[in-house]
Amino acid sequence: MSQIEVYLIRAFSISGQGGNLAGVVLDADKLTDQQKQSIAKAVGVSETAFISQSTVADYSISFFTPTMEVDFCGHATLSAFWLLHHLQLIPAGEYQQETKAGILPVEVLLNGDILMSQSLPIWFSEFNAEEIAPMLGIQPSLIIQSALPIQAISTGLMDVLIPVPYGVLDCLDIDSDAITCFCQQHHCVGFHVFEMNLPEAPYTASCRNFAPAVGITEESATGSSSGALACYLNQYFGYHHAVFEQGRAMQMSSRIVTQLSLSNGELTRVKVGGEGAFYKKITIET
Incomplete structure (x- = not known):
């Protein structure tokens, strides 16, 4: 020993x-x-x-x-x-x-x-709200009203990014067994659920991450998922910088800073820090 x-x-x-x-x-x-x-x-x-x-x-x-x-x-x-x-x-x-x-x-x-720099994003499958929402204990309409896709992205590890409306994030009722089966079937690590905050808020978005398939019921800060979310928000909103809050529901709040570099409209560097x-x-x- x-x-x-x-x-x-x-x-x-x-x-x-x-x-x-x-x-x-x-x-x-x-x-x-x-x-x-x-x-x-x-x-x-x-x-x-x-x-x-x-x-x-x-x-x-x-x-x-x-x-x-x-x-x-x-x-x-x-x-x-x-x-x-x-x-x-x-x-x-x-x-x-x-x-x-x-x-x-x-x-x-x-x-x-x-x-830290992460891998450039790899975009995988999109999923429908009817399939994902029951695993979060919410109605599919709540995801659909965001008008944003449920998208699997990797900047090092593949997570499924799931938008929910402002005020819904803390009300989720997670089915860990169902998420585990889904992630094993689709070869992803976990679910990264986020809500966009109000423009005057100190954080661009608040997030929760669930990865029971790899032994993590919920995580209070996820760097790889934050890089993927930064790329997602660049794709749909044009953001080059974003600051995320995670861990609030666990009383372990975290602050995650992201920076993207682009050349001729193409991503060249994904950075995540804190x-x-x-x-x-x-x-x-x-």
């Missing part, structure tokens, strides 16, 4: 509070995938990042939920680089991370906030 130190970091926190907890393991080169999975299950947060050396980037990072490995995780990426900077292992600057979703740039800002905060350090035996 060996003891592994795991740092728990609040990703996308607001003034050090809320956010989404991610585990981070440094110097993970000697750990097997089986050990990583065991550690992630013991840690019990939605994702744990394992940082290793890379021959093609500054770091290689793998991501494990309590039940499986995933190709990419935004909030765990933020946590990993925030921790490296917090421990003075890296200065502010630009870095490359090797992931199963590709080699992706990450920027550590002078104030310690993290801005602050991190130290929560605690734990030891796991493996």
Whole structure:
């Protein structure tokens, strides 16, 4: 048996509070995938990042939920680089991370906030409200009245983006079993439900993310889904910048900033960022 130190970091926190907890393991080169999975299950947060050396980037990072490995995780990426900077292992600057979703740039800002690049969006199937609404415990007409599509998009992981009218987000009654079956059938990670806020609000949209198929009943900040939603809002509203709130229903509010770069009308870069905060350090035996 060996003891592994795991740092728990609040990703996308607001003034050090809320956010989404991610585990981070440094110097993970000697750990097997089986050990990583065991550690992630013991840690019990939605994702744990394992940082290793890379021959093609500054770091290689793998991501494990309590039940499986995933190709990419935004909030765990933020946590990993925030921790490296917090421990003075890296200065502010630009870095490359090797992931199963590709080699992706990450920027550590002078104030310690993290801005990470995601894959350019891949647009998948659209779905109808009659199929999706019962899994959220709402009437299909509520989704239809938004006049926006239910769309599966990936900027690293595929989520189904679901618009609901303002005021409906906190009233959802989730059928986790049905969402799990749907996501397994359609090879997606989860549902990212959002409501557009009023123009004077500090957040462009408020969001909730449900991914029971990968062991996450609800998540308080989802970086990969936020990148996908930013691309969606660019497509339908022309937004280049958006700020999202997530986790309100969990009393773990998070703030997620997105920036898009375009050239001749074509997306060239998707960035998602925010602050991190130290929560605690734990030891796991493996």
